[in-house]
Amino acid sequence: MDEKQYDMTILEVVDLSISFGHSCVLSNLSFSLKLGESLGIVGESGSGKSITALSLMGILPQSARVTSGFAYFTMPNGTRINLLAPEANPTKVRGNLLSMIFQEPMTSLNPSMRCGLQVEEAIATHNTLPKSEVKARALSLLHEMQIPNPEKVYQSYPHELSGGQKQRVMIAMALACNPSVLIADEPTTALDVTVQHEIISLLKRIISSRGMSLLFISHDLGVISQVTNRLVVLKEGCLVEEGPTPQILSTPAQPYTQGLIACRPPIDKRPIFLPTVSDFLTKSIIPQAPERDIGKENQKFLSQDPILEVNRLCVDYVVKRSFFGKPTNIFRAVDNLSFCLYQGETLGLVGESGCGKTTLGRSILGLTPFQGGSIRYKGKDIAFLRKAEMAAFRQDVQLVFQDPYSSLNPRHTIGEAIMEPIAFYAQGKGKKQLRHRAIELLEYVALPANSFYRYPHEFSGGQRQRVAIARALSVNPKVVVCDEMVSALDVSIQAQILNLLNRLKDEFGLTYIFISHDLSVVKYMSNRMIVMQNGQIVESGSADAIYSNPQSEYTKQLINSIPQL
Secondary structure, X not given: OXXXXXXXXXXXXXXXXXXEOOEEEEEEEEEEEEOOOEEEEEOXXXXXXXXXXXXXXXXXXXXXXXXXXXXXXXXXXXXXXXXXXXXXXXXXXXXXXXXXXXXXXXXXXXXXXOHHHHHHHHHHHOOOOOHHHHHHHHHHHHHHOOXXXXXXXXXXXXXXXXXXXXXXXXXXXXXXXXXXXXXXXXXXXXXXXXXXHHHHHHHHHHHHXXXXXXXXXXXXXXXXXXXXXXXXXXXXXXXXXEEEHHHHHXXXXXXXXXXXXXXXXXXXXXXXXXXXXXXXXXXXXXXXXXXXXXXXXXXXXXXXXXXXXXXXXXXXXXXXXXXXXXXXXXXXXXXXXXXXXXXXXXXXXXXXXXXXXXXXXXXXXXXXXXXXXXXXXXXEEHHHOOHHHHHHHHHHEXXXXXXXXXXXXXXXXXXXXHHHHHHHHOOOOOHHHHHHHHHHHHHHOOOOHHHHHOOHHHOOHHHHHHHHHHHHHOOOOOEEEEEOOOOOOOHHXXXXXXXXXXXXXXXXXXXXXXXXXXXXXXXXXXXXXXXXXXXXXXXXXXXXXXXXXXXXXXXXHHHHOOOOX
């Protein structure tokens, strides 16, 4: 963003420290926010970004406590109050002076209330207005969010809206009482690049038109560069670097910041591995990775018979049934789709949410039935496989889900989660052999052997994703479907997982179907790429060719929406 001059300091945080028990998660953090300014806070998970925002809003978890520091807020009348003081009334501050947009709107919105009533509730909390005026104001806010047909959204429940629409409702609620400071905590992390671009543009317009201040929290420096004027970089609860956003992103002074910038998948080249933050913290010289020869790889893959063939596939979902159970409304999620997958390649599937990517992946695995077309694996139609052949197919084709926490049983140790599929497909092996194989797999994915005895909740998101990969590898698969498996991870952890996937691909001869809405990640990982929209293929071909010379307007829109530093 353009640098401007800001005069009045509206928020000043001084030596803020927060602890969970005896563990300090934020140490002597100081920063200021001026009226009309947009300040970014960036760092990895666990760096203290969100806990800083929660402390300002007065909604820290019960186990957390502020051990020192102040947070001075300047009221419209010029009076300064300490938001952290015992006498401060959080209920009068929240929504009225400071307001917050949370990362995941589905868990922040009440699933049992219509969206319009939730916006009305936010307005009525700090205003005594007639009911008709409250409703008119709620509709006006939804209209300001540039939501098509705001009256319909007003009457809708959260589950009936897309991710982008839900986030716009959250922004409307945050703006209900016209606060002076808007805190946005990872508001675009789970969104498609096109929707993300729309939300960023909306936030910038709102901040400018209302003269508000923005505290924008993210781990994505590409997004941060588009939104903020100044930047604060946090690492393990400590301030690492602070200054104008363009200056920090162009000439970062600290190795940690340099690592955060460098570990993003580059668009203009294809190194065989990505640098990680730890490289910048532990090495004096960062080696330049040689580039992959994608043309040579593709020539090798395409010269053989395909391992998987999808021909004119159609997948339908029943939206509504009659009283007697007969389908009356059907939605076609995958529409007459065909492609081939070759042994050893990575095929990328990219597109917005709802385009059919995940449905296609689940259909290939046999988890979602299809109503038309065929899927052939090693020349055999999976619809006609005998029981033993289907068991072998399920062993050969594995899935890694987007959220490893929900796909791992919280009551099972990591060792039990990995041993279970091994025991199913390799009956007769003793516990000692199973344990040895599970520990071997943990070490393959760079987790210590003692992880075997721990539970999923004891691991970070990146570590849980490594466990999910180890579990998928436990049955020696040939094809792995990776469904949005890095979309919720920090860029630093994302780089580690992408490097791990490429290493395992080379060591085990794996074939990947890599599903994501992030075209930059798909382009880095893939040999060939398929762009999907409304259940159909918009275009397909070499990943480099599609990126450098997109043929469809939809693909051009996806590329133009990629955040650039």
